[in-house]
Amino acid sequence: MIEFRNVSKRFGPVVALNSVNMEFSAGNITGIFGPNGAGKSTIMKLIAGINYPDQGNVKLDGENPRAKRESIAYLPEIDHLYPWWTLRQAADFISTFYRDWDCDRYKELLPFLNLHEQMIMGKISKGQRAKCKLLLVLARKAPYLLLDEPFSGIDLLTREEIADAVIKGYREGEQAIIISTHEIDEIESLVEKVVFIDQGRIQLSGDAEQLRMERNKSLVEIMKEVFRHGNQQI
Amino acid sequence: METSKFKMFKSLYLKDLREVRTEILVVAAVAIILISWAYLKTEGSARGIIVAPMAFALGLAGFLPIITSFKLLGKEWSNNTIYMMMSLPVSGSMMLGSKLAVLVTEYLAGTLMVILTGGIALLTSFPDIWKEFMSDPYYLKLAIAVYGASLTGIFFIFCNSFLSQVTGKLFKKGSGLISFLVFLGVFIIAAKLMPDTNILLNQSQLMVSCSMQEMGAILIKAAIDLFFAALLFAAAVVIWEHRIEL
DSSP states (O other), X not given: OEEEEEEEEEETTEEEEEEEEEEEOTTOEEEEEOOTTSSHHHXXXXXXXXXXXXXXXEEETTBOGGGGGGGEEEEOSSOOSOTTOXXXXXXXXXXXXXXXXXXXXXXXXXXXXXXXXTOBGGGSOHHHHHHHHHHHHHTBOOSEEEEESTTXXXXXHHHHHHXXXXXXXXXXXXXXXXXXXXXXXXXXXXXXXXXXXXXXXXXXXXXXXXXXXXXXXOHHHHHHHHHHHOOOOO | OOOOHXXXXXXXXXXXXXXXXXXXXXXXXXXXHHHHHHHHHOOGGGGGGGHHHHHHHHHHHHHHHHHHHHHHHHHHHHTSTHHHHHHSSOOHHHHHXXXXXXXXXXXXXXXXXXXXXXXXXXXXXOHHHHHHHHHSHHHHHHHHHHHHHHHHHHHHHHHHHHHHHHHHTTOSSSHHHHXXXXXXHHHHHHHXXXXXXXXXXXXXXXXXXXXXXXXXXXXXXXXXXXXXXXXXXXXXXXXXXXXXXX
């Protein structure tokens, strides 16, 4: 379980998170939705242990996230692979560090994502790089999978491939997947829990299906409504 | 998938070793070309000039790893690969230790290549040198002590480079300037704490007038350098593990 207790984070004058309280339990796919600069990536970085809260604390299974890095498969928004790496070299490197690396799964996902091992990171398209990054996190059986803006700048067909790969790799009941995005359409049907965040504050959170039923609206419509009115809490 | 600390260290080391291949090749090429040129263009006692290109190549072999020490760590930020490095389940000491090992490899490979090339050229030109050198074991011991001291000196510089860079990364603005000031500041503080930090100058002076006391001084100096380098490395690791954010 991932817990945020009164977590605040500032970057200079910008308040990225303001007294955030929330929990992510295993066995769910959670979508963190919000406009650009809402604080989504900060939440992901705090869970990944590469940022520290100014106030409050973040616990992953009761411990500091940095101490649990082997349990986290983190896909940052930016390209974080060496440009001279082939996909094979990247896989070989990453597999050295994680016991949960699954070679069979890696080989299974390669053709599924239309990738091949000799692709050089610096010489492929943005969409292919996004799929390579995704492959490298999905090839692990990590208890926590963090996908930060996985669809950013990616064409429609590739988005579908990425969403399909996430569903294919999801181990229901065992894994917590957290996806942060401002593009809800692609994962509307995927997410079980949702958190709507803006200006560092949680505006609305809850069970996706329950929210749809209660409001008789899609998540996209709910997001528009929430961010129009703001400060609405469940 | 089986993992081990050794495999992790090896992966990090080999990844970074790729970054210094060019520098090692440059030093080797410079050493071979300049020393061969001096060797082929001179005859007899004039071949003593070989020590000039040798000294230049040695300087290059010592200088390039210092530049690399900034490049190796700085590139992680400029390539955004720092996101991967920071999320790997390894300690700061392993992360920085692997980079340190790569830099030491670059220094050793470069300097030993120059010594070997220059040594062969000098020995074929002046066969008596080797006899004289081997006649008194003190010279060999002194040479090893000086080389060891140069290694601890460069070690100190690498650790200072790491500390200054991670300190600079704590600041969003003026990161480069802060790194530079810390790098200089550590040298100034070290100069005040240590009687003589200008290792290269010291070595050349000691080479001129060697005695057993001077050899002892070299070894003590090397030990002090190593101690300070360890302190700087530990400080860099603490900052890396507890303060660096992305």
